[in-house]
Amino acid sequence: MLSAGRSLSAKQTVRRLVCQSWCAKMFETLTERLQGVFRNLSRRGKLRPADVDTALQEIRLALLEADVHYQVVKDFLETVREESLGEDISRSLNPAQQVVGILNRELIVTLGEPAPLTLVGEKPRAIMLVGLQGSGKTTTAAKLARWLRGHGERVWMVAADPRRPAAAEQLKVLGDEIGVPVFFDPKLSPPNLCEAGKEEASKGGASVVILDTAGRSQLDQPMMEELRDIRDAIHPVEVLLVADAMTGQEALRIAQGFQEPLGLTGMILSKMDGDARGGAAISMRVVTGVPIKFIGTGEARDALETFDPNRLASRILGMGDLRGLYEKAEGSFDMDQAGQQAARLLQGEFTLEDFLEQLAMMRRMGPLGKLLEMFPTGFGGANLQVDGNVAERQLIRTQAIIQSMTSDERRRPDLLNASRKRRIASGSGTTVQEVNQLLRQYKQMRRMFKKAGKRGMTGLPFKLR
């Protein structure tokens, strides 16, 4: 067993197992790419300009593939370059880690601190949601209403979209579901409707009223005029741009196009549950200077999270949402069991039973595709990303192979001779080659765990937060 002095909690061990056994093998991170660039660099003194420039080329590609705006990338790299050249190579980090560190720090600075909603002044306080068509305003209105109610507010919503077919109906259905009153009157123009809604909410004792406006292009002058009229009539405490995390280069001008006439107070990045890198957030933040307040992570009413710049920075860099992964892992692992298992694994007692159990845990964490998104991806571009479905199918086959073994065989894989392998292959609907491949993988993992056990936490490819 692990001695207490090692101070490795079960949680940490599980994290490490998950991390080492999967990400280290499957993905190349930006750090690793840069490691290649820096391979020949001497370990002493400052980073050399030529080396930094080569590294910046890689970083540039990564940022552009993450949809950060072209000009923003250019400015950004200039800063990272200056910072990198000024910095001494520290003894504990290699140059690649160091540049990624600087990059990560700059990204976090740029993304800004998470800011709370400013709910001040006379009640009810109005929150106005604006954005392009289909960006997620109506859904976000309901999520926000639910979130605010959870924080003790009395919330009303106003359906200020008389244009899109069934837009008000959509908000009403959502309001009914979460028990939040919705005001709508098809006879009124949106500014008048918002005023009437706010008044009604006030009479109803609301402390917050959320205005769900119609989607519009920032180029549409009359429609932007309408938003200004609403703003001037209501004096909202928050004007929030709801933007799709999948947005490309145009994010910058979209954000600017809403910021200039309206004066945004913040942004909400929706649809972060997909596998978009979310580089648009950087562009929008740079051009508006207003904080990102929440992110949307699904269609469900509770899929709203406060913004965390660390997480988004890792994601933009293709280093994966490691923290999200850990949280997921924590939710689906039996910690005691996992801890005991982990302890054995680290002493090199890793059997195929353990392997099977690990696979089962992986599968309990949800569809593998979703899980894989949270891992660091190399930055080969979206089309080169690992296919979750293929991985999931492989996982199922692997499980089938192990399940076709007797428990003796699982504990002592060296029992597996040719005829046993043939039996297992036909029992699991696979081939002997696949069985052999699995055994090779298993042995490799066993070696890795043993090494990890000796090395302690330093073997981790990523910093744990």
Added chain:
Amino acid sequence: MEGNRWRQALARTRRTAFGRLASLVGATDLSSAFWEGLEETLVQADLGIKIAQTLITDLKEISRAEGLTRGDQILERLHTLLLRSLEMVPNPEPEMRPLVIILVGVNGSGKTTSAARIAHRWLSSGDKVMLAAADTYRAAASEQLEIWGDRLGVEVITGQSGSDPGAVVYNAAQATLARDVDVLIVDTSGRMHTEHNLMAELQKICRVAGKVIPGAPHQVLLVLDATTGQNGLAQAQAFTDAVDVTGVIVAKLDSSARGGVGFAINSVLGLPIQYVGFGETLEDLSAFDAEAFVDGLLAESETVPRHEFPAPNPHSINSNS
């Protein structure tokens, strides 16, 4: 020509073709500023840095081989190059009846609106059309399609909220046969391409359609939001892996975005663009026209002056990392 409506819509949001680039042509011909400006234009159109770099390498090669020295010559070649890459013409509209069309895509991309617009197209060519609201998940999704159905005078088959979308498709396919419908258009709920279960649901929807009407679905159209960045490729890849996508609809081309990822999808995955959407009314959809699309791609792309970027707040570094 229906391409005209599209061009008019674009004219509202685009300025001259080659906008900013055109200004680089002249004294500074084929300077590094020219090539960088070209790269910037291509990247900002959301073509992706890889395609942009490939195009530029090709153009440099061409300029060497043909001895070109002027920027306007390069832009001409670029135009040709892009057009040639888009040669992948949309599949001809299928002739068989009943014809089953299924619209798929991520959340909010424009599926429902496009379903209505496609219904409008088939109606105007004299076909009897039916709509199926196979989005039983999103709040008021059926109601949205029903309103479009009312406006079009087209029957809409719906299901209970939260019910099995496969059942809606089954009923709709049966009704199609029973009522001699020519074209059945199925609107599905938006789904992230990364959600394994939801992609499996889509496969089931297609299977159900095929069970009732052999050969169905005849068209599976992926609806892509023109403002989407490089993630569009991952979307297209995942939807193509799951079901037999026959083409792409690039919706919201009237936005300020150029829809370059539609080009990337076309050239990387070989998926033809079938239609483009450029507004919220029934008329705002037209068959794909490569010329108009390429013109739109290269239209003016202003840069944001540097001084407009506010400096990041130095106090906002998170200390817990």
